[in-house]
Amino acid sequence: MEPGVNNDMGVAVAALDYDAELMLRVKDGDGASFGLLLERHRSSVIHFIYRLVQEEAVAEELAQEVFLRVYRSRESYEPTAKFTTWLFRIATHLALNWLRDGKHQRGQESLDHGFPELPARQVADRRRSVEQEMVYQDKLREIRHAVASLPEKQRVAVLMHKYEEMDYAQIAKVLGCSESAVKSLLFRAYETLRARLAHMVRA
Amino acid sequence: MNCPMESRNPETLVSYAAGELDLETAQALEQHLASCSHCRAVAAEQAALWKALDKWQAPSVSLDFDRRLYRRMEEEARRSFWQRMAHPFRPMLLRQFVPLTVSAGLLLMVGLILEHPHKVATASHRAEAVRAEQVERTLDDLELLQQFSAAQTASADHADAM
Amino acid sequence: MRWVILSFGLAMALAAGPVCAQQASDKQPPADEQASTAEQAPTAEHLMEEALDRWNKMTPEERERELAKLPPARARRIRLLLRRYNQMSPQAQEALRKRYVKFSQLPPDKKELIRQRLMDFHQLAPERRLAVYQAVKQLGQLPAAERQDRMNSAEFQGQFSPQERQIIHDITEYMGPW
Numbered sequence: 119m120e121p122g123v124n125n126d127m128g129v130a131v132a133a134l135d136y137d138a139e140l141m142l143r144v145k146d147g148d149g150a151s152f153g154l155l156l157e158r159h160r161s162s163v164i165h166f167i168y169r170l171v172q173e174e175a176v177a178e179e180l181a182q183e184v185f186l187r188v189y190r191s192r193e194s195y196e197p198t199a200k201f202t203t204w205l206f207r208i209a210t211h212l213a214l215n216w217l218r219d220g221k222h223q224r225g226q227e228s229l230d231h232g233f234p235e236l237p238a239r240q241v242a243d244r245r246r247s248v249e250q251e252m253v254y255q256d257k258l259r260e261i262r263h264a265v266a267s268l269p270e271k272q273r274v275a276v277l278m279h280k281y282e283e284m285d286y287a288q289i290a291k292v293l294g295c296s297e298s299a300v301k302s303l304l305f306r307a308y309e310t311l312r313a314r315l316a317h318m319v320r321a
Numbered sequence: 322m323n324c325p326m327e328s329r330n331p332e333t334l335v336s337y338a339a340g341e342l343d344l345e346t347a348q349a350l351e352q353h354l355a356s357c358s359h360c361r362a363v364a365a366e367q368a369a370l371w372k373a374l375d376k377w378q379a380p381s382v383s384l385d386f387d388r389r390l391y392r393r394m395e396e397e398a399r400r401s402f403w404q405r406m407a408h409p410f411r412p413m414l415l416r417q418f419v420p421l422t423v424s425a426g427l428l429l430m431v432g433l434i435l436e437h438p439h440k441v442a443t444a445s446h447r448a449e450a451v452r453a454e455q456v457e458r459t460l461d462d463l464e465l466l467q468q469f470s471a472a473q474t475a476s477a478d479h480a481d482a483m
Numbered sequence: 484m485r486w487v488i489l490s491f492g493l494a495m496a497l498a499a500g501p502v503c504a505q506q507a508s509d510k511q512p513p514a515d516e517q518a519s520t521a522e523q524a525p526t527a528e529h530l531m532e533e534a535l536d537r538w539n540k541m542t543p544e545e546r547e548r549e550l551a552k553l554p555p556a557r558a559r560r561i562r563l564l565l566r567r568y569n570q571m572s573p574q575a576q577e578a579l580r581k582r583y584v585k586f587s588q589l590p591p592d593k594k595e596l597i598r599q600r601l602m603d604f605h606q607l608a609p610e611r612r613l614a615v616y617q618a619v620k621q622l623g624q625l626p627a628a629e630r631q632d633r634m635n636s637a638e639f640q641g642q643f644s645p646q647e648r649q650i651i652h653d654i655t656e657y658m659g660p661w
Contacts, residue, residue, distance in 0.1 A: 156387060164386075165379035174380055176556040182390045189394060191599065196594035211602040216462075216556070219563050254376075262378050279339070280374050294606045294646050301332040308335055311374075312366045319369035451537045453549040453561060459534040459583075460564040465601040466582045469654075470661070472604075472616035 137201030145192045152192075156185060159202070162282055163209050169277050170213040171220075172262060180216060182279035184209045192289045206282070210274050210292060217270070257318065264314040279304055322349040326360055334360060336368035396454075504577060535568065585658055593657050600653045611647065616645065616661075619650045623660040630655060 137158065143151035163184055168177035187208050216228060220303050265273060278284040278292065290300045336342050337350055353404040354361045382387075514534055538546065550558040571579070586597060604615060622630045634652060643651065654661070 156390070158388065161382055161559070168379045169377070173556070175554060177382055178386055179554050179556055182386070182393060183467070185390055186393060187598075190397075191595040194596045194599075208602065209607065211605055215605075216560065219560050220474070257373070259378060263374060265377075281379075285341075287454050291646075292606075294603065294611075295608065305332045305335055308367060310369060312363075312370050315370060315373060318373045319366045451534055451541070451549075453553050453558070455534045456538045456565070457553075457557065457561050460568065462560060462586060462598070463568060463579060463583060464564055464596060465605070466586060467579055468605055469601055469616065469619075470578070471584070472609075472612040 135197065135200050138197035139240060141188075141192070141195050141201055142197065144189070145195050152189060155188070155201075157202070159205060160185075163205065166206065166277055166282055167209055167213045169265065170210075170273065171216055172266060176216065180212045181209070183212055199291055200288065202284075203288055206278065206284075208291045214270055214274070260315060260318075264311050268307055268310060272303050272310070275300055275303045276307045276311070322351065322353045324357055324360060326357075326363065331363070334364045336366055338371050364479070378468055392475075484568055535565075538565070539569070582658075582661075589657055598655055600650045604650050604654075607647070615643070615647050615650055619654050619661050622651060623655045623658070 137155060140151040140155050144155070161179070164177050164181040167180050167184075168174060171177055171180065184205065188205065254309075267278065268276065274293065275289055278289045279286075286297045286300045286304075287305075290297045293300065293303075295303075323330070325331050333342070333346075333350060337347060342350065354364055518551060541549075550561060553561070568576070568579075586594065591595065604612060607615060625633065634648065640648065
């Protein structure tokens with residue numbers, strides 16, 4: 119790679135990043151290492167995409183595409199950043215593409231007229247009464263709606279910060295912006311969520 | 322500690338609610354919260370929001386996720402193997418072999434038609450059809466290339482509403 | 484009779500190879516084929532045609548049958564992208580086609596690299612995308628040495644983040660003038 123363009127910390131990052139080590143083994147033809155990467159990151163990628171696109175089947179299809187692209191890139195892989203940064207960059211790109219393409223089909227009405235019913239897999243908790251369950255499901259719907267109505271970058275930042283427990287530095291690398299921009303993004307996003315979910319958060 | 326809301330570091334309150342602050346900073350913030358009602362309210366609401374967001378659980382992954390992924394990987398590997406096999410010969414096939422092999426092919430087809438009148442139509446139909454996955458790959462690449470070119474016109478239209 | 488025709492056809496196919504190779508070494512290609520400087524260019528064009536143009540030549544029933552094999556979300560996306568492509572002006576389609584030919588000529592690892600860079604580009608803020616695009620356009624016109632000098636300059640490094648510089652470098656390096 120050309121001087122002045124490379125990340126000089128690339129080698130140091132790889133030495134600390136077990137996932138990057140595994141990916142380098144995949145590059146060398148070790149299929150079992152790919153299986154290990156899949157095992158380590160399958161759930162977080164699917165869950166992240168699910169909360170972005172809010173459709174279960176779509177989330178799994180897109181997640182498959184993420185891992186396919188990781189596998190296809192094995193020959194040109196260079197550990198210049200954390201493996202998960204790269205992984206979530208691909209996931210974000212595919213999910214946002216899907217959302218943007220889907221807007222032409224579905225229109226914004228779905229955001230205004232409420233979401234489809236929760237997927238069947240989320241079985242009602244039998245410890246709650248019927249009424250309590252309805253209240254719970256309503257709250258869940260409101261949370262999903264509130265997150266979905268955030269602008270794209272704020273939404274991605276919130277999901278990475280809250281559910282994937284990424285720090286500001288890594289979110290910045292995934293989004294390709296500065297840490298201070300991420301802090302600003304997140305604060306505005308949470309401010310909006312606090313306002314939209316005021317009845318849940320105010321004493 | 323300076324007031325986070327007034328000193329343009331409001332994200333400190335977010336980090337506090339998320340449990341991300343180190344002990345020293347957290348304690349300094351708590352001392353400030355004791356005397357600042359605004360920050361206290363924001364911190365409390367942020368903590369409540371954090372708890373509310375915890376309720377949103379993602380569904381479990383399908384049991385056949387890995388199997389479907391590996392099947393797609395195998396299909397791709399098979400397809401690219403055949404493409405690589407054909408590739409070295411493609412220019413020769415297009416330029417030099419075409420006239421004679423077309424004639425040879427016609428003769429073979431005549432023979433086949435006489436032998437298996439029904440199957441030939443299906444075989445030639447399969448040769449013409451292209452798989453949706455091939456189209457998808459091409460379209461994905463075209464989309465990426467097109468999005469790059471569209472940057473000059475898109476910057477004004479697609480400014481992210483942040 | 485059927486076996487006679489089949490055997491004759493097979494024999495002709497087998498004989499075609501050495502005969503054509505001999506003819507090729509004796510003959511000059513026609514003038515219009517000489518204009519094609521890259522042996523691979525027709526192949527890359529052919530690859531794109533194979534996918535899209537053959538798809539468009541299939542009947543609606545055949546297309547729907549193929550799409551039905553995919554999950555609905557993917558099928559929906561393919562329909563949308565096809566519509567977009569088919570609705571482009573001939574000039575826009577031609578420009579995109581040329582870009583795709585260039586891309587297709589890259590070895591697989593470089594193709595994947597460019598895909599990554601284009602995805603990274605897509606994540607940038609709109610005003611950064613414009614800046615990076617303009618840099619690629621300008622630097623892509625320069626000879627390699629001059630381009631490298633520009634990219635190593637303090638001014639350039641001050642204008643673009645490390646990620647942006649990587650995008651500019653790789654796209655200009657492997658895709659040439661945009």
